[in-house]
Amino acid sequence: MFDNFNKKIYLPVLIIVLLICPFTFFRDEGEETAIINNVGDIFYGTSHAAFKDELDKPLLAVTPRELDLDGIAPGKVAGGVFSLRSITGIRLQWIIDCPEGWEVSDNQRLTGSTAVETDQLRLSIKNDLTEFTDETKPQLYSIRLNIEAGNKSVQFMKELPAGTYREMIKFTYPGGTEAVYFSFEVTDTGKPVPLLTIDPTRIDFGIIPPGRQVAKRVKVTNKGREAAKWHVLIPKTADEKINMPPLGRYVSFLNNEIKRGSNYVPPGHLKNTLEMSGKWREYEGYPTAYGVNNFVRYHFSGTGICLYLRRGPEEGKVAVYLDDQLTGVYGGNAVERGTEEFIGADNLPEGPHVLSLANGDGYVIIEGASVYGRKLLKGNPGWVNVSPDSGVTSRETDYVTVQVSTQRLNPGCYAEQIVLASNQGDVLLTLSVEVRPDQQARIFDVYRYVRNQNYLFTTNPQLEMNRIQRGAYRKEGIAFRLFPPGTPGTTEFYRWYSVEKDDHYYSYDLNGNEKPPKDYVFEGTIGNIGTSKLTNLRELYRWFNPSTGRHFYTTYRNGEGMAQKGYNFNGIAGYVK
Numbered sequence: 001m002f003d004n005f006n007k008k009i010y011l012p013v014l015i016i017v018l019l020i021c022p023f024t025f026f027r028d029e030g031e032e033t034a035i036i037n038n039v040g041d042i043f044y045g046t047s048h049a050a051f052k053d054e055l056d057k058p059l060l061a062v063t064p065r066e067l068d069l070d071g072i073a074p075g076k077v078a079g080g081v082f083s084l085r086s087i088t089g090i091r092l093q094w095i096i097d098c099p100e101g102w103e104v105s106d107n108q109r110l111t112g113s114t115a116v117e118t119d120q121l122r123l124s125i126k127n128d129l130t131e132f133t134d135e136t137k138p139q140l141y142s143i144r145l146n147i148e149a150g151n152k153s154v155q156f157m158k159e160l161p162a163g164t165y166r167e168m169i170k171f172t173y174p175g176g177t178e179a180v181y182f183s184f185e186v187t188d189t190g191k192p193v194p195l196l197t198i199d200p201t202r203i204d205f206g207i208i209p210p211g212r213q214v215a216k217r218v219k220v221t222n223k224g225r226e227a228a229k230w231h232v233l234i235p236k237t238a239d240e241k242i243n244m245p246p247l248g249r250y251v252s253f254l255n256n257e258i259k260r261g262s263n264y265v266p267p268g269h270l271k272n273t274l275e276m277s278g279k280w281r282e283y284e285g286y287p288t289a290y291g292v293n294n295f296v297r298y299h300f301s302g303t304g305i306c307l308y309l310r311r312g313p314e315e316g317k318v319a320v321y322l323d324d325q326l327t328g329v330y331g332g333n334a335v336e337r338g339t340e341e342f343i344g345a346d347n348l349p350e351g352p353h354v355l356s357l358a359n360g361d362g363y364v365i366i367e368g369a370s371v372y373g374r375k376l377l378k379g380n381p382g383w384v385n386v387s388p389d390s391g392v393t394s395r396e397t398d399y400v401t402v403q404v405s406t407q408r409l410n411p412g413c414y415a416e417q418i419v420l421a422s423n424q425g426d427v428l429l430t431l432s433v434e435v436r437p438d439q440q441a442r443i444f445d446v447y448r449y450v451r452n453q454n455y456l457f458t459t460n461p462q463l464e465m466n467r468i469q470r471g472a473y474r475k476e477g478i479a480f481r482l483f484p485p486g487t488p489g490t491t492e493f494y495r496w497y498s499v500e501k502d503d504h505y506y507s508y509d510l511n512g513n514e515k516p517p518k519d520y521v522f523e524g525t526i527g528n529i530g531t532s533k534l535t536n537l538r539e540l541y542r543w544f545n546p547s548t549g550r551h552f553y554t555t556y557r558n559g560e561g562m563a564q565k566g567y568n569f570n571g572i573a574g575y576v577k
Contacts, residue, residue: 059175060092060114061085062121065331066311068338071185072127074141079124082169082180084114084149091115094173096147102156102167110147110154122148125184138162141186162188195224195424196393201339202308204252204368205404205433207269210411214433215403222393222424230422231390232400247415248306248370250432251298254285262511263522264288268485268492271525272460273299278359278521286310287366294359296366299463303373304346305355309366312337316362320344323353332364339367346372376432377412384416384431402431409435443481443577444527449473453550453565454502457495459527480540480555481577482527490528493574496520503550506542508574530575537575544570 067080086092096110112119128142138161145156147169166183199219208214222228253274255267264287266274278294280287287296307330309318315332322345330342344355350373357366385403402418415432444459451473458464459482461475468475483490496505498520505516508529530537543552543559545567552567554560555576559567 059086059088059090060094060171060173060178061087062171062178062180064313064334065180066334066340067123067180067182068334069123069125069182069184071187072125072143073187074127077124077126078184079122080182082121082123084112084119084121086114086116089116092173094171096154097170097172099145099156099167099169102145102158104154104156108154110149110152112149112152119149123182124148125182127186139188141188143186160186162186195222196228196230196420196422196427197221197223198420198427198429201427201429202250202252202368202370203402203429203431204250204254205431206267207434207436208404208406209437210406210409210435213403213405213407215401217399217401218429220391220393220398220400220420222395224424226424227392227394228422228424229392230420230424232386233419233421234384234386235417235419246372247376247417247430248304248372249302249374249376249413249415249434250368250370250430251300252368253287253366254368255282256285258282258285259511265492265494265510265522265524268525268528271485271527272463275463276522276524280522283365288363289359290363291316291361292359294364296357298355298369299352300355300369300371301350301352301374302371303348303350305344305353305372306370307342307344307355307357307366308339308368308370309342309364310337311340312363314363316364317360318364319358319360321356321358322348324356329360333362344369348373374413376415377410379414379416380408383407383409383414384418386418402429404431404433406433406435411435411437443483445478446480446482446527446576448476448479450476452502453545453548453552454504455552456504457506457526457553479553480538482529483577485528487528489532489534490530492525493527493529494525495523497523498549501549503548505551506553506573529573533575537577540573540576542570542573543567 061084063083067082069078069080072078091113092115093113094111098104124146126144128144140159140161143158143160145158147154147156164183164185166181169180169182171178171180197220199221203216203218205214205216220230251270253266253270255265257267258265260282262282264276264280264282266276275297276287276295278289280289280294282288307320309315309330309332311332311334313333315334318330318332319326320328320330320342327345328342332340345353355369357364383405385405387401387403391398413432413434415430418429418431420427420429446457446459447461449456449458449461449468451471456468456473457479461468482493485492491508493506493508494510496516497503498505498516500519505520506526507514507516508531509515529540533539538555539557541554541557541559543554543562544550545552545565547566551570552559552562553573554562559569
């Protein structure tokens with residue numbers, strides 16, 4: 001009898017506990033977690049805010065994170081599908097809230113349940129042209145959104161003018177919420193969906209001296225069935241720029257000088273502003289990484305910054321920080337591949353800032369960023385030329401050449417917007433360039449710091465001061481001098497670090513016989529080094545201690561007495577000033 005009483009009491013309690021416990025381990029939205037520091041020693045001791053719950057996998061997995069439904073002209077319908085799955089294996093009951101500002105028919109709410117098997121949430125959106133009665137106001141279109149799951153559906157309505165829109169769908173379920181997005185464009189009768197495309201849509205000409213001419217090709221394609229007749233428009237200062245986005249200084253992370261599939265290194269003109277930590281590889285010239293422990297820090301000066309990140313089926317989440325404070329999380333998972341803008345920060349106080357990225361799960365591909373607030377100069381008439389300036393593109397691929405001339409331009413940053421207008425829609429091309437006096441004769445002082453026979457060489461101790469102080473490095477002064485990017489007879493001099501050996505390794509051989517062992521983490525370039533004995537250059541000797549696995553570099557042939565400490569001569573690393 002006593003046993004039967006226990007069963008009657010404990011069985012209901014056990015059921016209640018099992019229903020509640022799966023959700024008791026999830027943090028509140030404001031709670032913070034820690035990011036692993038000291039990856040590659042670049043972020044040594046840096047205090048990051050937490051990933052927060054956005055980077056923790058939710059109970060309900062909804063993919064993709066965003067659907068791009070493209071344009072809907074009057075009478076047209078567009079659609080897409082979200083996939084739903086319960087990660088825990090427990091069937092989840094969920095409910096969808098009405099998108100903000102939309103009206104729902106009959107006050108219905110769409111509910112459903114999802115288990116381990118993948119379910120579908122289907123979206124369709126239709127543009128119904130309403131009666132146009134007031135010519136003083138913009139034309140409105142009746143947009144009907146239908147969301148369907150299983151044999152249930154609910155319809156939402158909203159009147160919108162022509163334009164581009166992005167809406168949120170929020171799933172609420174026991175234990176949390178999950179938000180996904182869909183975007184679409186409402187087009188009027190006289191405005192076709194843009195089918196003319198260009199690649200790239202942004203060009204960074206980098207840093208070039210006055211009096212030079214540089215050019216890059218842009219690919220023009222037509223997705224429509226009809227031929228696209230296009231011509232180039234370069235707005236003048238007095239022109240009214242309708243629907244033109246704000247103009248910023250575009251900075252591309254593209255590096256065409258590295259081998260395909262090799263380790264990614266920043267281009268020469270970004271070596272002092274772009275830090276990479278972790279396992280970054282090259283993909284189409286851009287940096288890409290997979291999974292956690294991959295970090296980026298970009299130093300800029302301005303009032304805002306916008307990132308350009310790839311989206312696609314394998315793209316993951318990226319935590320975005322501004323001056324070590326979390327500002328948001330980008331979710332790149334999507335059905336269609338492309339590039340998406342993500343506002344990293346805006347309305348900042350004018351001045352220097354640091355943008356940091358920490359990869360979560362999945363892949364990340366970073367194309368670059370646009371910096372706002374920095375004063376951009378307007379070039380003289382004719383400083384930008386596009387050839388040809390008109391054409392007809394059918395099913396073939398055409399090219400135009402964009403040329404920039406820095407003759408009669410003062411030092412500073414310049415930017416321009418170019419419109420390719422066509423009967424298949426208009427596309428926008430932005431370009432930027434920094435004009436800086438030729439500094440090929442300039443050299444960089446390389447400072448040597450030491451910690452227990454771990455020798456750190458840097459040309460920018462201010463940029464790495466946090467690391468130097470936290471690592472208890474001792475300054476030993478200027479060891480030698482390196483050259484700026486592009487100096488004839490030189491190549492980039494790279495740095496690696498081994499946590500296990502607490503040792504730095506230096507070489508200009510990125511993928512050859514002189515690259516370090518696998519336990520070394522690549523840290524980028526510290527400047528350019530001579531590859532042969534030119535006039536007024538001297539040898540940089542490498543020494544190696546086989547018992548500790550550490551290296552030492554010096555311009556002195558005798559090794560500064562390191563032979564007495566167990567070091568052996570290990571060859572010439574290059575030629576320096």
